[in-house]
Amino acid sequence: MPSFANPFQGNVNRKMTKQELIQAIRLDIASELEAIFIYDAHVQATDDQIAKRVIADIRDEEKAHVGELMTLLRILDPEEAEHFLEGEEEVKNMLRELGIETEAKQGGFTIGSLVDEGKEKD
Numbered sequence: 001m002p003s004f005a006n007p008f009q010g011n012v013n014r015k016m017t018k019q020e021l022i023q024a025i026r027l028d029i030a031s032e033l034e035a036i037f038i039y040d041a042h043v044q045a046t047d048d049q050i051a052k053r054v055i056a057d058i059r060d061e062e063k064a065h066v067g068e069l070m071t072l073l074r075i076l077d078p079e080e081a082e083h084f085l086e087g088e089e090e091v092k093n094m095l096r097e098l099g100i101e102t103e104a105k106q107g108g109f110t111i112g113s114l115v116d117e118g119k120e121k122d
């Protein structure tokens, strides 16, 4: 949600350390995810086709921002990137145990490929 009421909310009066930058990127990712959630709720809540199209386009741009920030986070914190890969592997193993085949995208599974998988079942 916007926090414009405090005009100094996002100001940092010094350069951040690398660890603070990593924390800031995590907050940025959370903000992008929240924006996606809100835009998607608005798309679902209106029948106005123009508004649906415009807001859905903005929502999808926010998804690209998540990808950019996640890539940046992996670069800034390679150890965290290893944990992400561990999580990916755990899910891949679960899918294998369930006998579910998924299309592998560059670098493994993507959120989009899992979403597409879910749409086929709806």
Ligand SMILES: [Fe+2]
Pocket: 032, 035, 061, 062, 065
């Ligand atoms: Fe964004």
